[in-house]
Amino acid sequence: MNVVVCVKQIPDPADPGALNPDHTLKRDGKLILDESDSYGVEMALQLVDAAGGGEVTLVSMAPNAETAGLRTALAMGAAKAILVSDEALKGSDALGTAKVLAKAISRVDAPDLVMTATESSDGYTGTVPEQIAGLLDLPSVTFAKHIEVSDGTLKVQRQTELGYDEVTCPLPALVSVTAGVVEPRYPSFKGIMAAKSKPVDQVTVADLGLDAGEVGWGGAAQEIVSVEPAPERKAGEIIEDDGEAHHKIVEFLDGLKVL
């Protein structure tokens, strides 16, 4: 069973974020593995183990030939990675990113499954997975909380507001994984050492056969016209209980028309 996992490398959320003059996020420092993607990596490793063979390949698009986040996922147990890094990618919108990732995935020999997170922690448009599936003409199953594969069929428990749906579809397919549904393993010391020599195939936009005008600012159909701080939340009203507080609460809820 061969699984491709798309992993985004993002600025450390613990650091204060900064914007470029064109309103894009500064990504020139060290990037780390997006925690959202660690669940997909863990699920993929478990699926390969359960199948008794195969491997996990990582695919990432990131500036400055960044591999720190990839090395974390390789240390967890992924076998190899493809990194797309190119100055021409600056300004890529979500569809541009999906085009690049789809082309990079096409370089992997016959993957049975492509996995992503439901949404990234920094951009969180939640649109890239379905765009990749569309571009590769794969069935797409979203919000997976549990995945099983048997006899070439994918069985997914798909998270819903009330519980989950059971969805089946043929392989190959693309599945987006809900955060928090498995416990990602900590890389062992042996895994960290092994990750240093695992192959990371670094490719450019031209290597993927894409025209520079299809990606980056040239290909972006969106423009960030301004960025405003989120409005501060107003302080709530504190009701001291003098024995009559319940009346005030009922009145308040009545005003909201929730009773």
Ligand SMILES: Cc1cc2nc3c(=O)[nH]c(=O)nc-3n(C[C@H](O)[C@H](O)[C@H](O)COP(=O)(O)OP(=O)(O)OC[C@H]3O[C@@H](n4cnc5c(N)ncnc54)[C@H](O)[C@@H]3O)c2cc1C
């Ligand atoms: C006009 C514009 C300009 C932009 N310019 C830049 C820029 O210069 N530099 C920049 O870094 N970003 C830029 N962005 C942001 C960038 O487009 C998004 O971060 C990117 O398209 C992915 O969107 P997302 O994080 O919302 O993906 P989501 O759809 O929320 O991601 C879901 C999942 O898809 C996979 N995925 C998404 N992105 C990647 C990736 N890069 N590699 C591997 N897997 C991935 C992951 O599994 C991820 O969890 C720009 C956006 C716009 C609109």
